[in-house]
Each structure stands twice: as structure tokens, then as C-alpha cells.
Amino acid sequence: MMAGLRERKKEQTRRRIAETALRLFAERGYDEVTVNEVAEAAGVAKVTLFAYFATKECLVLDEVKEDMARIVTERAPGLSPLGALRAHYRAFAEGAGEIDADSLLARVRVISGSPALLAGVHQAHAGQRYELAAALEREPGDLTAHLLAAQITAVITTLQEQFFHRLACGAPLAEAGWRLAGEVDVAFDLLEHGFAASYGDKS
Amino acid sequence: MMAGLRERKKEQTRRRIAETALRLFAERGYDEVTVNEVAEAAGVAKVTLFAYFATKECLVLDEVKEDMARIVTERAPGLSPLGALRAHYRAFAEGAGEIDADSLLARVRVISGSPALLAGVHQAHAGQRYELAAALEREPGDLTAHLLAAQITAVITTLQEQFFHRLACGAPLAEAGWRLAGEVDVAFDLLEHGFAASYGDKS
DNA sequence: TTTGAAATTGAACCCGGTACGCTTTATGCT
DNA sequence: AGCATAAAGCGTACCGGGTTCAATTTCAAA
Numbered sequence: 001m002m003a004g005l006r007e008r009k010k011e012q013t014r015r016r017i018a019e020t021a022l023r024l025f026a027e028r029g030y031d032e033v034t035v036n037e038v039a040e041a042a043g044v045a046k047v048t049l050f051a052y053f054a055t056k057e058c059l060v061l062d063e064v065k066e067d068m069a070r071i072v073t074e075r076a077p078g079l080s081p082l083g084a085l086r087a088h089y090r091a092f093a094e095g096a097g098e099i100d101a102d103s104l105l106a107r108v109r110v111i112s113g114s115p116a117l118l119a120g121v122h123q124a125h126a127g128q129r130y131e132l133a134a135a136l137e138r139e140p141g142d143l144t145a146h147l148l149a150a151q152i153t154a155v156i157t158t159l160q161e162q163f164f165h166r167l168a169c170g171a172p173l174a175e176a177g178w179r180l181a182g183e184v185d186v187a188f189d190l191l192e193h194g195f196a197a198s199y200g201d202k203s
Numbered sequence: 204m205m206a207g208l209r210e211r212k213k214e215q216t217r218r219r220i221a222e223t224a225l226r227l228f229a230e231r232g233y234d235e236v237t238v239n240e241v242a243e244a245a246g247v248a249k250v251t252l253f254a255y256f257a258t259k260e261c262l263v264l265d266e267v268k269e270d271m272a273r274i275v276t277e278r279a280p281g282l283s284p285l286g287a288l289r290a291h292y293r294a295f296a297e298g299a300g301e302i303d304a305d306s307l308l309a310r311v312r313v314i315s316g317s318p319a320l321l322a323g324v325h326q327a328h329a330g331q332r333y334e335l336a337a338a339l340e341r342e343p344g345d346l347t348a349h350l351l352a353a354q355i356t357a358v359i360t361t362l363q364e365q366f367f368h369r370l371a372c373g374a375p376l377a378e379a380g381w382r383l384a385g386e387v388d389v390a391f392d393l394l395e396h397g398f399a400a401s402y403g404d405k406s
Numbered sequence: 407t408t409t410g411a412a413a414t415t416g417a418a419c420c421c422g423g424t425a426c427g428c429t430t431t432a433t434g435c436t
Numbered sequence: 437a438g439c440a441t442a443a444a445g446c447g448t449a450c451c452g453g454g455t456t457c458a459a460t461t462t463c464a465a466a
Contacts, residue, residue, distance in 0.1 A: 006432055006443075013444090034421065045446050050423065080404045119326055126325045129357075136402070146361050147390055148398050154332075154357035158349050187350055194397035195351050199339070201283045209412075209463055216413095237452065248415050253454065 014052045017042045021059040026106045030060070030114035057120040060110055065124070068152065069131035081136055085152060086188040089159070093184055096177030105167055112168045122157065129153045148191075155187045217255045220245045224262040229309045233263070233317035260323040263313055268327070271355065272334035284339055288355060289391040292362070296387055299380030308370055315371045325360065332356045351394075358390045 020042040024033045035056050039049040053059050068085065075084035111117045133149035136142070162183060166176045194200070223245040227236045238259050242252040256262050271288065278287035314320045336352035339345070365386060369379045397403070 004433095009432090010444080035423085036421080046422095047424085047447085048445055051444080054423095056422065080402060082398060082402050083404050119329075122325060122329045123322055126322070143365070143386060143389060144393065144398075144401055146365075147358055147393055148402055150357035150361040151354045151394075151398075154353035155350055158353040162346070162349075183346060186346060190347065190350055190397070191354075192397045192399040192403045194393070194395045195285060195347075195354075196395040198347055199283060199285050199351055200395045201286050212463090213413080238454085239452080249453095250416080250455085251414055254413080257454095259453065 013044065013048075017044060017049055017052055018059060018063065022103075022106055022110065025060065025110045030110055030117055035059075057117060060107060060117055061120055061124060064107070066128065067131070068128050068156070069135040072132065072135045081148075082152075082188060082192060086184065089156070089184045090181055093177050093181035096180065097174040099173060101173045104173075108164045108167045112164055121160075125153045125157050151191060155191060159183055159187060216247065216251075220247060220252055220255055221262060221266065225309060225313065228263065228313045233313055233320055238262075260320060263310060263320055264323050264327060267310070269331065270334070271331050271359070272338040275335065275338045284351075285355075285391060285395060289387065292359070292387045293384055296380050296384035299383065300377040302376060304376045307376075311367045311370045315367055324363075328356045328360050354394060358394060362386055362390060 017038070021033075021038045024038055024041060035049060036046055038059065039046045042049070053062060071084055071088050072081045075081065079087070111121065129149050132152060133146045136145035136149055138145060159180065163176055163180050166179070167173065190198075220241070224236075224241045227241055227244060238252060239249055241262065242249045245252070256265060274287055274291045275284045278284065282290070314324065332352050335355060336349045339348035339352055341348060362383065366379055366383050369382070370376070393401075
């Protein structure tokens with residue numbers, strides 16, 4: 001396989017666009033920057049920009065795609081779906097200190113500052129819900145699987161919001177990490193054992 | 204309070220726009236109809252249309268706003284939040300047979316047929332999540348309340364999807380209703396007691 | 407009946423996104 | 437090395453949702 005000057009240039013262009021976009025958004029806010037400006041600042045035509053990123057949102061969100069379904073389908077044997085997801089998010093939380101803080105923080109602030117992008121994140125999670133439901137389904141039309149998938153994505157969305165909110169407020173990454181770890185456990189315990197003790201009828 | 208010729212005309216105009224829109228969308232599909240066409244068919248200027256409906260989505264979704272938060276805050280004394288919500292959705296499911304089927308069905312088919320509108324529904328539910336979380340919060344920053352709110356909205360979204368899907372596939376309203384009633388109970392039982400029995404680690 | 411606020415309008419405009427046809431450039435083949 | 441080809445990029449015009457603004461109509465209150 002050749003080095004491929006062409007492919008290198010392509011990835012380079014893509015990165016240049018994404019970085020330019022994130023920088024401009026961080027400076028002036030997502031809604032205050034037009035895609036034309038991004039394209040021009042990246043030295044590229046608008047059409048070319050949209051050849052790399054399907055929508056304006058993708059400029060920010062494409063780099064951050066998760067796939068919960070894979071965590072379930074590729075889990076270690078003997079581990080339950082819930083166990084696998086809990087372990088994955090615990091591991092992320094505990095390893096949060098080692099992430100490139102600057103890049104993450106800029107992205108988080110841009111996202112948190114724009115309703116449109118927050119909506120985009122919700123949409124992405126809604127999309128994952130279907131894949132996760134498919135991965136959890138034990139028989140066609142398994143209602144419990146769909147409910148579980150919905151609840152898991154809802155929980156992850158909530159935890160991510162808390163995490164983002166703390167980062168956006170200036171908390172150091174390490175601290176946000178270990179607080180997240182605790183919250184992951186609270187959340188998965190509730191998923192497994194329910195809210196009857198906290199919010200249900202006394203019975 | 205006067206009858207108000209002006210206000211009557213206003214509501215009349217609003218309804219004319221909404222009905223025209225729903226009819227056109229049902230005939231040709233949401234994405235194939237332009238807001239200009241809706242405005243023209245309703246005998247009104249585009250600007251006027253947007254004075255009544257903030258976005259194109261609102262033409263379909265504004266009539267269908269729920270408010271889960273109110274169900275919680277105005278629940279009967281002695282009833283838990285989860286109990287109140289379960290009762291409310293059971294009551295809806297059991298009374299489904301008495302709804303105006305034609306109007307509902309048209310709307311459901313339009314919504315189900317357009318990714319953009321489905322996304323809009325998700326957005327609306329996400330918005331409710333915040334209000335519901337606020338209604339459930341027992342102290343500032345109550346993580347459990349936010350998790351519960353997220354899971355409830357996720358569950359309701361899922362149940363609504365099942366319900367819509369069945370209606371869109373031609374199931375009679377009464378049948379879809381009683382199936383929904385059973386699903387409501389399954390869903391709230393899982394919310395109260397968790398998924399450990401179905402999906403957790405054997406322990 | 408005058409007066410003022412609310413409703414409505416047309417037209418121009420902004421922005422995200424697409425269609426089309428054209429140039430440039432890397433690459434694989436001879 | 438040279439050439440054909442396909443990919444990458446470009447300019448422009450266009451579309452549809454949504455806003456702005458100044459001008460006009462219409463109800464209602466004094």
C-alpha cells in the first residue's frame with residue numbers, strides 16, 4: 001500500500017477545516033460564525049467544506065461519535081450488557097485525567113454554548129438508541145430491550161451533561177473525572193434496581 | 204371579557220393555517236411541501252404564517268404539546284411521582300378509543316413519515332426533561348432526580364413510538380390503546396424495580 | 407370620528423445546503 | 437517519461453426556511 005500523497009492531503013484538509021471551525025466557534029460562538037467564513041478561513045470553497053462535513057453541526061460533532069451498541073456486542077464473555085456499559089464508562093471516567101484537555105474543553109464550551117449543537121447531541125444519542133436496542137433485542141419486537149436502550153441513552157446523556165457542565169464551569173478535568181465515576185455507579189445502580197426506593201410508592 | 208372579533212379572527216386564521224398545513228403534508232409528505240405553498244394555500248403571507256408558528260415543525264407539533272412536569276406537581280396527595288405518571292398514561296391508553304381518530308391518524312402518519320419531524324418530537328421530549336427534572340428535584344443538583352426525569356422521558360418516548368408505529372401500520376385505535384396500557388405497566392415496573400432481573404449480572 | 411395599536415403584507419435579505427459544469431492534480435498504466 | 441483517468445476542488449446559481457423592515461389595512465377604544 002503506497003503512502004498516498006493524495007490521501008494524506010485529504011486528511012490534512014479535513015483536519016484543517018475542523019480545526020479552523022472549532023477555533024472560530026470558540027472565539028465568536030457557533031451561531032455567530034457562518035460556514036462561508038469557516039470555508040474562507042480554511043482556504044477552501046464552501047462546496048468542498050460540505051464534501052467533508054455533511055452539515056455545519058458535523059464540524060463540531062463528527063469527531064466525537066460514540067457507539068454504545070459496539071460496547072454491548074463486543075463485550076467480554078460472561079459479562080452482562082449493563083455490566084459492560086458500566087465498566088466502559090467507569091474506565092472513561094477514571095482515565096479522564098489523561099485526555100488532551102485543551103481540545104476537549106474548547107469543544108465542550110462551544111457545544112454547551114449553542115442550543116443548536118446541544119440539540120445535535122441529543123439527536124446523535126437518539127440515533128444510538130436504535131442501534132443499541134437492536135443489539136439488546138433477544139427476539140423481534142422485544143419491548144424490554146427497547147426500554148432498556150432508551151433508558152441507557154437517557155442516562156448517558158444526563159451524565160454527559162453533568163460532566164460537560166462542570167468542565168464548562170472551569171472544574172479541572174481530573175476532578176470532573178472522579179466525580180463522574182461516582183455518578184456512573186449511582187446511575188447504573190438505579191438502572192439495575194429501580195427508583196422504587198427513592199421515588200416510588202411506599203409498599 | 205368581550206367576545207373580541209379580532210381574537211376570534213386570529214384563532215380562526217391560526218386554525219386555517221394549521222389545518223391547511225396538515226392536509227398538504229398528509230397528501231404529499233412533509234418534506235415535499237414548502238412553507239410558501241402552505242401560506243399560499245391558506246391564503247396568507249409567509250410572514251404571517253411565521254407570526255403564528257415559529258417554525259415549519261410547529262405547524263405539526265404545536266398542537267400536541269404534553270407537560271409531564273404538571274402531572275407531577277399537581278398530583279393527588281399521597282401519590283408518588285412515578286405513581287402519578289403511571290396512572291396518567293394508563294388512563295390515556297384506556298381512553299384512547301374515544302379520541303378523534305382521523306385527525307390523530309393523519310398527524311401520526313405525517314410525523315412518522317418525516318425524519319425531521321421525528322427529530323422535532325425528540326427535541327420536544329428533551330425539553331420536557333428539564334422541566335420534569337426541576338419538578339422532581341428535592342434539593343439543588345439532585346442527580347437522582349435528573350436521572351429519573353431522563354429515564355421517564357426516554358420511556359414515554361419509546362412507548363409513544365410503539366403506539367405511533369402501530370397506528371401508522373393500520374391498527375385500530377382501540378386495539379393500540381389496550382396494548383399500550385399493558386406496555387405502560389411493563390415500563391413503569393421496570394422503572395421502579397430495575398433491569399437486573401432481565402439484563403443485569405446474575406448475582 | 408378620530409386615533410392608535412395590532413394584524414397583515416410584499417420585498418429584500420441571510421444562511422445552510424445542493425446541483426452543475428468546469429479546472430486542476432495525483433496516480434496507475436504503458 | 438508520458439498519458440489517460442478519476443478524484444479533488446472550485447464558482448456560480450439556485451433552493452427553502454426564516455427574519456427584517458417599512459408600508460398598509462383593520463379593529464376598537466376614547
